[in-house]
Amino acid sequence: MTSGTAARGSYAKTAGRRSEILEAAAVVFAEHGYENGSLRAIAAKVGISQAGVLFHFGSKIDLLEAVLDLRDQRSRERFTRRTEGQPAGIAHLRAFVDLVRDNVEEPGMIQLYSVLAAEATAAGHPAHAYFAGRYDWLIEQAHVSLLALRDQDLLRPGVEPGHAARTLVAVLDGLQLQWLYHPDRVDTVGDLRTSIQQLVSVPL
């Protein structure tokens, strides 16, 4: 991975420290948002100085981007592994539900995305373009699957792929928010599955 002169042990140490900082940043941003989540709090969680954080990530914005990129990369890898060799359609919707099920195991990340997605609606927010693009991508993915299902004659009558794609992504955002308030009462995965099942005539 590195062609530098750092010894093997030192490289592993750096990677470990970067990973600790990313985890701490995810927790702090989830709790306070990006604007109000401080480098000081992140550094304190890791037990290093702010300068130590900046040595590894350059700036607070770089750190936020690294947190989001890491998470996206993990999600993409899982999604690709689960849909490998399968055509767009029901397999992709199933992999989408599986991804949401994985996320429920990490409530901190759901809170992070919920808080940042709302905070970043402000046009000047550093993550504004990221979230605008993320919505485009998610809706496009759902749309492609639903169009394929329509071609396979597997959509229920009256389902319009464009509307269904937008509202599937919307329903997930909204259910996760309800779940953050009432984790004991809201079954995000179950409700999402039911919503998808109401769109398609093949068992999910």
Added chain:
Amino acid sequence: MTSGTAARGSYAKTAGRRSEILEAAAVVFAEHGYENGSLRAIAAKVGISQAGVLFHFGSKIDLLEAVLDLRDQRSRERFTRRTEGQPAGIAHLRAFVDLVRDNVEEPGMIQLYSVLAAEATAAGHPAHAYFAGRYDWLIEQAHVSLLALRDQDLLRPGVEPGHAARTLVAVLDGLQLQWLYHPDRVDTVGDLRTSIQQLVSVPL
């Protein structure tokens, strides 16, 4: 309204100032969230001192509550006026869509609610109980309407009122978020209407 000794002119002046502060607070909290939205910025918008703001509202938390209460009161009044004398059911769902249509006219308030609802998922947030209760209330309202429609045999086959109530509220949250990113492309009211129409067999 007041039984105090303030002269009529002075009372009107106080009410006008309170209303200016509430408007400024709504704008600042929408842009920066509650945690990061400062009294200093609110005071500056009105052209008074922070002490001036606190003279009218006591504390930042009191000010937030006043902003939310004012908005809720307006919404409830409109909803009640539109559903007066009508039994629970389709009339209430129509009034709900009308309320959402009113809100689209005030993008700042949508941003305020989106940001605060996400920020207040943190258990210690001063608006946590407010938003937890607001979700309960909204979902309960939708549930009552959908149960009435089921009794009137006006739900489409396979629609379960509890699931439909949760996902209707969720879809609204999610669509408003998408709309804040792409106001030119997302038709919140149109998509919400379509979602409701897919639940009920009577024209919305």
